[in-house]
Each structure stands twice: as structure tokens, then as C-alpha cells.
Amino acid sequence: xxxxxxxxxxxxxxxxxxxxxxxxxxxxxxxxxxxxxxxxxxxxxxxxxxxxxxxxxxxxxxxxxxxxxxxxxxxxxxxxxxxxxxxxxxxxxxxxxxxxxxxxxxxxxxxxxxxxxxxxxxxxxxxxxxxxxxxxxxxxxxxxxxxxxxxxxxxxxxxxxxxxxxxxxxxxxxxxxxxxxxxxxxxxxxxxxxxxxxxxxxxxxxxxxxxxxxxxxxxxxxxxxxxxxxxxxxxxxxxxxxxxxxxxxxxxxxxxxxxxxxxxxxxxxxxxxxxxxxxxxxxxxxxxxxxxxxxxxxxxxxxxxxxxxxxxxxxxxxxxxxxxxxxxxxxxxxxxxxxxxxxxxxxxxxxxxxxxxxxxxxxxxxxxxxxxxxxxxxxxxxxxxxxxxxxxxxxxxxxxxxxxxxxxxxxxxxxxxxxxxxxxxxxxxxxxxxxx
Amino acid sequence: xxxxxxxxxxxxxxxxxxxxxxxxxxxxxxxxxxxxxxxxxxxxxxxxxxxxxxxxxxxxxxxxxxxxxxxxxxxxxxxxxxxxxxxxxxxxxxxxxxxxxxxxxxxxxxxxxxxxxxxxxxxxxxxxxxxxxxxxxxxxxxxxxxxxxxxxxxxxxxxxxxxxxxxxxxxxxxxxxxxxxxxxxxxxxxxxxxxxxxxxxxxxxxxxxxxxxxxxxxxxxxxxxxxxxxxxxxxxxxxxxxxxxxxxxxxxxxxxxxxxxxxxxxxxxxxxxxxxxxxxxxxxxxxxxxxxxxxxxxxxxxxxxxxxxxxxxxxxx
Numbered sequence: 001x002x003x004x005x006x007x008x009x010x011x012x013x014x015x016x017x018x019x020x021x022x023x024x025x026x027x028x029x030x031x032x033x034x035x036x037x038x039x040x041x042x043x044x045x046x047x048x049x050x051x052x053x054x055x056x057x058x059x060x061x062x063x064x065x066x067x068x069x070x071x072x073x074x075x076x077x078x079x080x081x082x083x084x085x086x087x088x089x090x091x092x093x094x095x096x097x098x099x100x101x102x103x104x105x106x107x108x109x110x111x112x113x114x115x116x117x118x119x120x121x122x123x124x125x126x127x128x129x130x131x132x133x134x135x136x137x138x139x140x141x142x143x144x145x146x147x148x149x150x151x152x153x154x155x156x157x158x159x160x161x162x163x164x165x166x167x168x169x170x171x172x173x174x175x176x177x178x179x180x181x182x183x184x185x186x187x188x189x190x191x192x193x194x195x196x197x198x199x200x201x202x203x204x205x206x207x208x209x210x211x212x213x214x215x216x217x218x219x220x221x222x223x224x225x226x227x228x229x230x231x232x233x234x235x236x237x238x239x240x241x242x243x244x245x246x247x248x249x250x251x252x253x254x255x256x257x258x259x260x261x262x263x264x265x266x267x268x269x270x271x272x273x274x275x276x277x278x279x280x281x282x283x284x285x286x287x288x289x290x291x292x293x294x295x296x297x298x299x300x301x302x303x304x305x306x307x308x309x310x311x312x313x314x315x316x317x318x319x320x321x322x323x324x325x326x327x328x329x330x331x332x333x334x335x336x337x338x339x340x341x342x343x344x345x346x347x348x349x350x351x352x353x354x355x356x357x358x359x360x361x362x363x364x365x366x367x368x369x370x371x372x373x374x375x376x377x378x379x380x381x382x383x384x385x386x387x388x389x390x391x392x393x394x395x396x397x398x399x400x401x402x403x404x405x406x407x408x409x410x411x412x413x414x415x416x417x418x419x420x421x422x423x424x425x426x427x428x429x430x431x432x433x434x435x436x
Numbered sequence: 437x438x439x440x441x442x443x444x445x446x447x448x449x450x451x452x453x454x455x456x457x458x459x460x461x462x463x464x465x466x467x468x469x470x471x472x473x474x475x476x477x478x479x480x481x482x483x484x485x486x487x488x489x490x491x492x493x494x495x496x497x498x499x500x501x502x503x504x505x506x507x508x509x510x511x512x513x514x515x516x517x518x519x520x521x522x523x524x525x526x527x528x529x530x531x532x533x534x535x536x537x538x539x540x541x542x543x544x545x546x547x548x549x550x551x552x553x554x555x556x557x558x559x560x561x562x563x564x565x566x567x568x569x570x571x572x573x574x575x576x577x578x579x580x581x582x583x584x585x586x587x588x589x590x591x592x593x594x595x596x597x598x599x600x601x602x603x604x605x606x607x608x609x610x611x612x613x614x615x616x617x618x619x620x621x622x623x624x625x626x627x628x629x630x631x632x633x634x635x636x637x638x639x640x641x642x643x644x645x646x647x648x649x650x651x652x653x654x655x656x657x658x659x660x661x662x663x664x665x666x667x668x669x670x671x672x673x674x675x676x677x678x679x680x681x682x683x684x685x686x687x688x689x690x691x692x693x694x695x696x697x698x699x700x701x702x703x704x705x706x707x708x709x710x711x712x713x714x715x716x717x718x719x720x721x722x723x724x725x726x727x728x729x730x731x732x733x734x735x736x737x738x739x740x741x742x743x744x745x746x747x748x749x750x751x752x753x
Contacts, residue, residue, distance in 0.1 A: 258612040409703035
């Protein structure tokens with residue numbers, strides 16, 4: 001019996017030991033899950049999410065860097081953005097910073113939030129030799145805090161109006177009629193085109209405030225002031241942007257749909273005459289191969305009467321981060337020599353993946369100036385970089401997502417008949433509550 | 437009748453096997469009992485470490501405030517719970533979740549019961565096919581079914597096409613863009629996915645019913661409705677209780693449908709409380725203390741409802 005009991009205890013202890021050993025995993029260097037700074041100092045591990053876009057770009061950057069540094073290898077681990085966010089949160093929370101890769105990609109809109117909540121994940125690259133003045137100020141602002149740079153901007157989020165020239169022509173318009181105009185003119189043209197062709201000019205996902213934040217940024221305004229306090233009430237630019245949005249919806253110039261797929265469907269299926277979004281939307285537009293030569297791009301309408309009233313804005317974009325667990329010197333040198341210093345690199349990735357640079361010198365290359373057949377031979381990439389350089393810089397703050405969601409809810413309520421000022425006061429209260 | 441259905445206690449729990457004097461470890465019974473405990477120990481310890489310790493940690497977390505990893509104990513300690521009282525979004529999502537519970541669970545269980553009865557009919561043909569077809573939805577991935585539903589209920593989707601084709605509506609309904617219809621789509625989605633799952637429990641229950649009791653009722657002249665109501669249903673009571681508790685539990689923790697099907701919209705009005713918990717943790721600025729407090733409130737609600745159901749359902753003769 002005693003023997004039996006000993007056996008049983010051994011079995012019990014063994015089970016627990018095995019089970020607990022399973023939980024503590026991750027220290028195995030072959031698991032590929034991170035471990036940036038340890039061991040081999042000639043390998044850079046990277047997290048990025050899109051195999052056709054940023055993963056591809058990173059691999060191309062590695063090829064170019066290896067021309068001068070043959071010993072360096074770059075290992076890209078494909079990780080969806082939501083997973084990167086969850087991983088970062090978990091690693092910061094548990095303090096397991098050695099699981100971080102050397103470099104990871106971060107959505108610009110989430111940058112301040114992560115930087116302020118988890119400063120221990122980041123390494124400042126201010127003095128790494130990267131010239132941040134070669135990027136648009138508005139883009140660098142996403143990853144800057146207290147004068148220090150924590151990110152190297154990657155994809156361009158400059159906003160463009162993309163329009164169907166054939167539908168415009170049917171109603172007697174050209175793209176010039178939509179260049180350097182105001183929102184009032186845009187709505188008037190849109191109503192005319194809708195009456196003549198039956199096609200709305202724009203579509204958008206219901207309950208999303210993307211267009212409104214684009215309009216806001218074009219005037220140099222934001223949902224937050226320079227100190228990060230919400231400015232949703234008493235925000236003249238926001239009230240006017242919402243007024244523009246309401247007029248767009250009520251006049252039928254903008255048709256609201258419910259999901260991203262439906263939104264893409266509206267212009268791919270020729271149900272609308274155009275769209276306004278970050279320049280990355282051109283990739284989706286080009287999926288409609290039968291519309292080759294029928295599109296043009298131009299700048300955004302401006303919101304006259306408030307702030308700076310420019311015709312330029314941005315939506316989206318992402319930046320590379322050197323983690324706190326990185327081989328800092330190598331990682332910064334790599335990013336500086338490629339994403340912030342190589343025309344050859346951007347020339348390679350542009351034609352194959354459509355990744356448009358934020359790095360301004362890239363736009364001077366001949367590849368950027370080449371006419372694009374889909375967009376009726378316009379040099380769309382050069383235009384996008386030019387637009388990007390003129391976007392007013394604003395502070396989106398650490399509470400960007402709270403602000404965006406609260407304003408989205410307010411827009412839905414306003415379109416359902418609520419008074420704009422009280423709906424916005426409610427949104428402000430929601431954000432202030434979240435900030436407590 | 438109910439004595440038949442009283443679950444048989446697992447061997448380990450059977451008190452009658454222990455000799456009356458077997459308290460000390462020196463006796464044979466005592467040593468046997470100890471061996472039993474040693475075998476149970478690994479599992480018990482694992483459950484303690486893996487389940488109960490995190491639960492305890494979560495409770496401690498719910499007493500802390502701060503952003504990200506910089507947490508400290510709240511002042512007062514119950515601050516997060518107090519905060520919840522003032523959080524309009526929390527109350528809205530809780531109300532929505534309870535609405536789903538009140539509407540969807542009864543409909544689903546009645547429907548599952550009816551289906552199980554039909555499929556239990558010995559004269560029904562292609563029984564296997566029907567059973568598989570009705571059970572199949574719950575084997576489908578949560579994400580893919582939500583996406584299919586979203587496509588079906590799109591403004592230019594199948595549902596609107598069919599309704600327009602049948603001249604039931606003049607213009608397409610914006611199913612996911614309006615509060616009531618978005619909630620309706622979630623309820624329909626839940627019904628589609630989980631009715632078959634509950635039906636399987638009832639089928640199992642029905643097959644365990646002694647056929648002679650039904651025969652006896654028929655001999656006594658009861659019609660099929662009466663037989664079902666007075667003979668079958670009482671014997672299914674433990675199963676009904678089980679499914680009711682499981683469905684309540686599942687609905688209060690509802691996440692996937694809210695997240696994938698409607699994304700909580702429009703304006704948060706179809707969001708479930710668990711989805712809100714996720715937003716507080718991962719979409720907005722991470723506020724884990726508050727999120728833990730919300731999860732504890734969900735736990736209390738689940739426990740309370742289960743206790744009430746057990747109390748109401750367990751009327752032993």
C-alpha cells in the first residue's frame with residue numbers, strides 16, 4: 001500500500017510539474033516568438049501584419065541592407081495588428097519584456113496610447129542619426145512625445161479624393177472642378193451629379209467618424225488640445241464638420257453602408273462616383289480592373305471659415321518602433337539606412353506593393369513620377385507624397401479611440417435627430433469619464 | 437417518478453462504501469480513501485492554481501486603478517465598482533445583454549424542445565440527416581457564421597432581396613444600421629447557432645425516458661399533448677434546468693456575435709457587456725482594474741441567476 005501511495009504521489013507531482021512547465025514556456029530560443037536582444041546580435045526580429053504590404057516591405061528592406069551588411073539577417077514574424085496590440089499589452093503587464101522583437105510596426109493612431117501607457121516597451125531613436133525632418137511633421141507627431149522620437153514613419157496616410165472621371169463627365173464635370181474647392185462647392189456639385197447620373201459621390205461606413213476626423217485635421221483641429229484634453233464641446237471645427245457630414249448624408253451625396261466590405265463594394269461595383277480616404281485606399285480601388293483609366297485623384301475639399309482651412313488631411317498610417325529589448329544600434333541603423341534613407345528601397349516596393357513613402361526624398365525619384373495607367377496616367381504616387389507634406393499637424397492624444405468612438409456614437413444620434421450640441425456634450429462627458 | 441432520474445453519485449462520493457469506523461488512516465478504508473485523495477490531488481491543485489488563483493488575482497486587480505502596467509490600490513478600494521454605477525455605457529450594454537437573455541433563451545429552449553420531440557418520433561424518416569442538419573450550426577466557426585450573417589443582412593444582402601422579391605417591403609431595411617434591427621439580427625444569429633446544441637441535450641434526455649411510462653399514459657387514455665406535458669416534460673426537468681443554466685450563462689457572457697456581427701453598433705446599442713469589457717481592456721486605453729471589476733459583476737449576475745434557476749427548478753417531491 002505504501003508503495004502504491006508513493007507511486008501516486010510521484011504521479012501527482014510529475015503531472016503538476018509538467019503542467020506548470022508548459023505555462024512558463026517561451027524561453028526556448030527556437031520558438032520564434034521574440035527574444036529580440038538576446039543571443040545572436042546580427043539578427044533582427046520584426047513583427048508586422050500584412051504579407052503583401054509591410055511584411056513584404058520589411059523583407060525588401062532587409063535585402064537592400066544586406067548588400068552592405070551581409071552578416072545581418074532579418075526575421076519577420078507575421079502578426080496581425082490586433083495580436084500585436086494584445087501581445088504588447090500582455091508583455092508590458094507581465095514585465096516579460098525580453099519576449100519583445102527588435103522592431104515592431106504600430107498603427108499611428110494607437111501610438112500615443114501605447115507610448116504613454118507602456119513607455120517601457122519603447123526606445124527613443126531621436127539621436128540615432130535618422131533625419132526626422134525628411135518626414136512630414138504631421139506624421140512624425142504621432143510617434144513623438146516631449147520632443148523625443150519613438151517611431152520611424154512607414155506607410156503614407158495622406159488623404160485623397162478619388163473620383164470616377166467618366167461619371168463626372170456624364171454630368172459635365174472634370175476633376176479640376178473638384179480640386180482646391182470647399183465643402184459647400186463639393187456638396188453643390190454632388191447634388192447636381194446625383195440628379196444627372198443617379199450616383200452619389202461618396203460612400204462611408206455608418207457610425208464611423210473617419211471622414212469627420214479627416215475634415216477636422218484638414219483645419220488643424222482635433223478632438224484633443226495640445227495637452228491631450230478633449231475638446232469635443234465648443235469645437236467650432238467639429239460642429240461644422242458634423243454639419244458637412246449631415247448635409248452629405250441628407251442630400252444623398254454620401255450613401256452610408258454598414259461594413260467595410262460593403263464600402264469597398266460601392267466603388268468597385270460602380271455604385272458611387274468616388275471616395276475620400278487615406279491614399280492606401282487606391283489598392284482597393286484598383287481591384288476593379290474593368291475601371292482602368294477611369295479614375296483620377298485630387299486633394300480634399302476644405303472647410304472654409306475655421307482654422308487653417310487647408311485641402312490636405314490624413315487617415316491611418318503606421319510607424320516602425322525599436323523595442324526596449326532590441327539591439328538598439330543595429331535596429332536604428334537598419335531603419336535609418338532603409339525606411340529613412342534609401343530611394344532605391346522605396347523604388348523597389350512601390351510598383352509591386354503600392355507602398356507609398358512618407359519619406360519625402362523618395363518622391364523625387366523617377367519611379368514616383370511615372371504615370372499610372374489605372375488613374376488615367378496621373379503620377380498618383382508623387383501627388384500623394386506632395387499632399388502628405390502639406391497636412392496640418394495635430395495632436396490625436398492618448399485617448400484617440402475613446403474620442404473617435406464617442407464622436408461616432410454622437411453622429412449616429414445626430415443623424416437620428418438629436419441636437420448636435422447636446423450629443424457632443426454627451427460625447428465629451430463619455431471621454432472625460434474614460435479619462436478618469 | 438423523479439427517483440428514476442436522480443443522478444447516481446460517482447463512486448468516489450459514495451459514503452456507504454466507507455466502513456463506519458474507518459476514520460483513522462490505519463484502517464483499510466482510511467488508506468483507500470487517502471489513495472483516492474492522492475489521485476485527486478494533482479487535478480485539484482491544478483484547478484486551484486489555474487482557475488481559482490487567477491480568479492482571486494482578478495479580484496485583487498478589480499480593487500486597483502491606473503493605466504497600463506502602472507497600477508495601485510484604489511482610494512477607496514471599491515472605486516471601480518463605484519465607477520460602474522456612473523458608467524452609462526456599462527448600464528446600456530448590461531441592459532442590452534439582459535434583453536438578449538430574456539428574449540432569446542426562452543424562444544431557443546422551447547424551439548429546441550419541440551425539435552427534439554419531433555426528431556424523437558420513431559416513425560420519422562431520415563432521422564440522422566435531420567439531426568445532423570439541426571446540430572451542424574454549432575459546429576460552424578463563430579467568426580465565419582457571423583460574417584455570413586452580416587453579408588446576408590447587408591442592405592443589398594440576401595434577406596432584403598428575398599423580402600423585396602416577396603413584396604413584403606418596399607425599400608431595403610438597414611438591418612445592422614438601426615438599433616432594434618441590429619439587436620434582432622443578433623438574436624436570430626444566436627437562435628440559429630445554439631438551438632440545435634440544446635436540442636441534442638433534450639434528445640439525450642428523451643432517450644433516457646423509460647418508454648413504459650409513456651405507454652402507461654397512453655393506455656390510461658392521455659392524448660399526445662397531455663402525455664408530453666404530464667409524463668415526458670417532468671422527466672426532462674433536470675435536462676431543461678441544465679440547458680437553461682448553460683444558455684443563461686452563455687448569453688450573459690456573449691461576446692462573439694456582438695463583436696463580429698454588429699461590432700456593437702450602431703452607437704454601442706447592440707454591444708454586450710463582455711464586448712464592452714474587451715473594449716475597456718484592449719481597444720481603449722487599457723483599464724484592467726475597471727475591466728476586472730466589470731467581469732466580477734458579470735460573475736455575480738451569472739451566479740445569482742444560476743442559483744435562482746436551481747432553486748426554482750429543484751422542487752423535489
